[in-house]
Amino acid sequence: MVQIVHLNGQFLPLEEARIPVLDRGFIFGDGVYEVIPVYSRHPFRLQDHLKRLQHSLDGIRLANPHSDVEWTALVRELIARNEGEDQYLYLHITRGVAKRDHAFPKDTPATVFMMSSPLLPPDPVLRQNGVAAITAVDNRWLRCDIKAISLLPNVLLRQLAVDAGTAETVMLRDGFLSEGAASNIFVVRDGILLAPPKGPLMLPGITYDVVLELAAANNIVFHVEPVAESILRSADEIWLTSSTKEILPITHLDGHAVGSGTPGPLYRKLDQLYQDYKATIMRQPSS
Ligand code: PDD
Numbered sequence: 001m002v003q004i005v006h007l008n009g010q011f012l013p014l015e016e017a018r019i020p021v022l023d024r025g026f027i028f029g030d031g032v033y034e035v036i037p038v039y040s041r042h043p044f045r046l047q048d049h050l051k052r053l054q055h056s057l058d059g060i061r062l063a064n065p066h067s068d069v070e071w072t073a074l075v076r077e078l079i080a081r082n083e084g085e086d087q088y089l090y091l092h093i094t095r096g097v098a099k100r101d102h103a104f105p106k107d108t109p110a111t112v113f114m115m116s117s118p119l120l121p122p123d124p125v126l127r128q129n130g131v132a133a134i135t136a137v138d139n140r141w142l143r144c145d146i147k148a149i150s151l152l153p154n155v156l157l158r159q160l161a162v163d164a165g166t167a168e169t170v171m172l173r174d175g176f177l178s179e180g181a182a183s184n185i186f187v188v189r190d191g192i193l194l195a196p197p198k199g200p201l202m203l204p205g206i207t208y209d210v211v212l213e214l215a216a217a218n219n220i221v222f223h224v225e226p227v228a229e230s231i232l233r234s235a236d237e238i239w240l241t242s243s244t245k246e247i248l249p250i251t252h253l254d255g256h257a258v259g260s261g262t263p264g265p266l267y268r269k270l271d272q273l274y275q276d277y278k279a280t281i282m283r284q285p286s287s
Contacts, residue, residue: 004081006074006114011081014115023111025094028102029150031111032056037119037243038087040282041079044243046072048206052147053091055204059146062095065110074114082116088244090115092149122246127271130251130263131167133240135232136160138171138178138201145200157181168240170232170253173201177227180240184208185250188237188266193222207241214273220266237264247271 003014024030034053037044050068057064066074071091079087092113098105138144140153158181161169169181177196179185184205187194193215198204215222232238236259238250247270249263 001083003116004078005116006078006112008109008112011077017113019111019113020097022100023094023097024105025092025111025149027100028095029148029152030060031092031094031149032060032062032147033093033149034089034091034147035243036075036089036091038079038089038116039119039278040085041087042281042284043075043079043089044278044281045206045210046075048209052204052206053093055145056147057093059143060095060148061104062093062110065093065112078114078116084116084118086119086121087116088119090117094149119244122248126167126248128263130249130258130261131240132164132252132255133166133168133170133180133238133250134161134164134254135170135172138173140171143200144178144202145198145204147203154181166252167248168250170238170240170250172229172232175229177229177232178202179205180242183240183242183245186211186239186241187227187232187235188239188264189231189235191221191236191266193220193266193270194227194231195222195224196227197224205241205243207243207246210274210277211239211241211247211270214270214277218269218273220269235259237267239267239270247274 004011005014005017007017034049036049050071054064094111096108096110098108136157157169168183170185171178177185179202196202238258239247240250241247249267251258251261
C-alpha cells in the first residue's frame with residue numbers, strides 16, 4: 001500500500017516527502033497539529049477539529065494557512081487518495097523554514113504536512129477487560145489547551161506508563177486530575193460522571209465533547225468540575241478518551257483495582273452509545 005501524504009500543496013508518497021532541516025518544527029517544535037479519525041471515509045467531527053486547530057494556531061500566533069473550505073477539500077482529497085475505509089489523519093503546521101532564531105521569522109510561509117494512516121478499531125479485549133494506568137505529576141507547561149507538536153513532556157510521561165507495563169499515564173497537577181499523556185480522563189463516582197473542566201491545563205478533546213453530549217442526551221448525570229486526587233483514587237470507574245482509542249476503561253490505577261477491577265456499567269453504556277453514534281456518522285451520504 002502506497003501511503004499518500006500532502007506537503008505544502010502537493011500530494012506524494014510518504015517516502016518522497018522531504019522538509020528542510022531548518023524547518024522550525026524540527027528545530028524548535030514550533031507548530032501545532034490535529035488528529036482526525038475517518039470512519040467509512042467520513043471525517044469525524046471535522047468542523048470541531050478545524051475549530052480546535054484555529055485555537056491552537058491562535059495560541060502560537062501563527063496565521064492559518066488555509067480557510068476551512070480549503071482544509072475540507074484537502075482532507076477529502078487525502079482520504080480519497082489513500083486506501084482503507086477507516087483512516088486517521090494527522091495535520092501538522094509549523095512556522096516554516098528560516099535561519100535559526102527563536103523569534104518569529106518574517107514573511108515565511110508555514111509548512112503544512114498531512115498524512116493518512118490506517119485506523120484500527122480499539123482492541124475488543126481492551127474494551128472488554130480494561131487497561132492499567134499509572135499516575136504521575138503533570139509537569140507540562142501552562143498552555144496544554146494548545147495542541148502543540150512539542151510533545152516531549154507527553155512522550156516522557158507516556159513512556160513511564162510503558163515502562164510500568166501499562167497503557168496510559170494519568171496526570172495530576174496540584175492535587176487535581178488534568179488528563180492523560182495522550183487522552184482525556186473521566187471518572188465515575190457514586191453513579192455520577194465527573195469530567196475536569198476545559199481550561200489551559202488540558203487539551204479540549206473532541207471525544208471528550210462527544211462523551212458529554214451523549215451523556216446529556218441520554219439522561220446520564222454528569223458534573224464538569226475539578227476532580228481531586230482523592231476522588232480519582234476512590235473512583236468506581238475511570239475512562240480514557242481519544243480520537244484513536246475512543247473510550248477505554250482504566251480498570252487498574254497504580255496497581256490498585258478501580259471499583260471492581262472490571263469495566264463498569266456506565267462505561268458499557270457510554271461505549272455502546274459512542275459506537276451507535278459512530279454508526280450514524282458512517283451511514284451519512286458522502287459529500
Ligand atoms: N491525542 N489530551 C491529550 C494530551 C491528547 O494528546 C489527546 C489526543 C487528547 C484527546 O483528544 P481527542 O479526543 O480530540 O483526540 C487529550 C491524539 C490522539 C494524539 O496526539 O495522537
